Amino acid sequence: MNASIAPSRVAAKALAWFDRHARVLPWRDAPDPYRVWLSEILLQQTTTTGAAPYYAEFLRRWPDVAALAAAPMEEVMSAFAGLGYYSRARNLHACAKTIAAGGGAFPADEAALRALPGVGPYTAAAIAAIAFGQPATPIDGNIARIVSRLAGFSAPIAANRREIEAFAKTLTPPRRAGDFAQSLMDIGATICRPRSPACATCPLHEGCVAAASGDPEAFPARAQKKPRPQKVGAAFFAARPNGAFLARRRPPRGLLGATMELPGGEWRAGDLADVGAQDAPFAAAWTRLPGRVEHVFTHFTLRLALFCAEAPGAAPESMVYVAPDEIESAGFSGLMRKAIALARG
């Protein structure tokens, strides 16, 4: 631990800054545990601007945890569609049912929160601190980066998890721990950014090892990146003359779990030119569209060939018809929305 840093001064400075410069965010209007929990789930690996409209829509449709617990899973998936990391949606619903079954009140204890589906170390600490005023220490990407820079940890964050947590706990004030955590997240988002940090305007500049080094951006080092393989696949757009087309729900786990999709075969390595209609859901006069869909996932890039044909009058087993005005609410992923848009011209 670096003795040149005074932990108690960090919290005081950060809170004073927060009182003047806090970001205005929709989930900060009330310390309701349901709202705090909902916002934290939506914000996992998601920007504030990306999560905000989803938060508003969730709150409009399900004002409290009992309402969310009573909703069908399909509606929760629809409300989540487009945001990504869809295991959050299933866990959100499961957690709501757990809370509602237990009387509707969220536990205030960090360990009990941690046991809820979709609630990990960060989210449990965040809810405990923000919603219940406990002196917990949530550590998100922003806070890990700020702590690394304050203490001068140059290794990648993953290599210093223990040290970062220990240091962050020494900074956490006994009161206003929730505001303190949010102050660090705001500072991390607007000042202590991953690239080109604005140290001159940072309230924590004094005593920061990274700022004193002259190259704060080097703290912490980036993790080693991995190559992103290419995969190819086919999607089949079988439409009726009225515009309705066949779709199905993906398995509840794994990639795009429980979202809706156009039928198609397994995605595999290879060339898109070799992708044919052999995976078609039924025999038809399939026409291959000239365009293609490109989509970047975390671990691979997908190129999708699209085939169109006239659909039968009745939907085959395990498929449903989706009307054009139902596309937005049906629960399609971002990838499938792109494919559908291309197929519809």
Add this chain to the structure above:
DNA sequence: AATGCGGGGAG
């Protein structure tokens, strides 16, 4: 400790 898991915005 490593890996799988979306989508979008910024540089």
Add this chain to the structure above:
DNA sequence: CTCCCAGCATT
């Protein structure tokens, strides 16, 4: 193009 976002679950 790369990086990274108010991480979690699984192995």
